[in-house]
Amino acid sequence: AKITFITSDNEEIVAEATSGTVMELAKENNVNGIDGDCGGVCSCATCHVHVAEEDFEKVGAPGEIEADMLELEDNYNERSRLCCQIDMSDAIDGVTLYVAN
Numbered sequence: 001a002k003i004t005f006i007t008s009d010n011e012e013i014v015a016e017a018t019s020g021t022v023m024e025l026a027k028e029n030n031v032n033g034i035d036g037d038c039g040g041v042c043s044c045a046t047c048h049v050h051v052a053e054e055d056f057e058k059v060g061a062p063g064e065i066e067a068d069m070l071e072l073e074d075n076y077n078e079r080s081r082l083c084c085q086i087d088m089s090d091a092i093d094g095v096t097l098y099v100a101n
């Protein structure tokens, strides 16, 4: 799937992978603001993104533990996700994610 990341500096990075997580993809492509400090176990929130409005249905809502983490974040909104909890698959092809850090 192909993912477009928009950083807080408005830099646009388009990246593609068939497996792994969106956080790993962001790290591999040096997307500024996605640090993935916990290694993808849903405990650091340094992989916080806002899903584009038109893409939220494709990506889906956060799980319970993820939602609890997100609610503590300053930039939390109703389209927040921790992108280490989003698996790469065809289902999310073409989505745009705004880096929230």
Ligand code: FES
Pocket: 023, 035, 036, 037, 038, 039, 040, 041, 042, 043, 044, 045, 046, 047, 082, 083, 084, 085
């Ligand atoms: Fe730590 Fe996603 S990488 S919560």
